Amino acid sequence: MQFPMIFITLFSFAALHTASAIWCYRCTSATPGCGLYDFNWRGIGYLGEACPEDDDICMKVIERKGASETVIRDCYSSLRAIRTDIPADKYEGCRTAAQDVRLGHYVNNSIRELDVHRTHFDSTTFCYCFLDHRCNSSPAMSMSIFAIAGSTIMCLWHLLSFI
Known part of the structure; x- marks a missing residue:
């Protein structure tokens, strides 16, 4: 028996x-080794971190203001709650940010530093990856x-x- x-x-x-989740690098350009051209996985961990949801996508957000660039690497599920300018097309590749016409619509604020309309950066680009190394999708x-x-x-x- x-x-x-x-x-x-x-x-x-x-x-x-x-597999429970996709693994993505999660850092900003303020972290050493997480810039756009000087990316070094030794500073942030070789494997990255597991994303919170099973059907997640790895993202890289590049924001430019003049000569300065800000890079954010994170999971889609972590950024979609706070970013309203994410493009609807989430396939592999890079796209410019979507315009949110309702952002800060009912706000009459004279303090420029609060940036309620998100107009500080000249250009914002969203890059998605889920097919490369450290951008692996979760198998069924x-x-x-x-x-x-x-x-x-x-x-x-x-x-x-x-x-």
């Missing part, structure tokens, strides 16, 4: 392959061919031992 329980346990561990649950073949052989061996 011990054999079926051991068989079920081994089969469940060997047959299912899951799948059965291993070796686990299926092994369990079939074990069942046949167990059934033939009674004959």
Whole structure:
């Protein structure tokens, strides 16, 4: 009676392959080694960090004001709550920011430093990646061919031992 329980346990561990999240670099250009041209993974970690959601996308936001550039590397689910200028097209590649006409619509603010209309930067570019290294997507649950073949052989061996 011990054999079926051991068989079920081994089969469940060997047959299912899951990945819980995509891994992305999460840093800003204020972090050493996270600039646009001087990116160095040693300063922020080789593997990056796991994104909060299963169907996430890695993003890089490049904001330019004159000669200065600000770079933000993060997951899509972390940025979509605070950014209203994310483009609707989220396929692999880079796109310019979308215009939000309702941003700061009912605000009458004379303090320029608050930037309620998000007009401080001259250009904002969003880059998406989910196919490259450290931009890997989460695979769906799948059965291993070796686990299926092994369990079939074990069942046949167990059934033939009674004959």
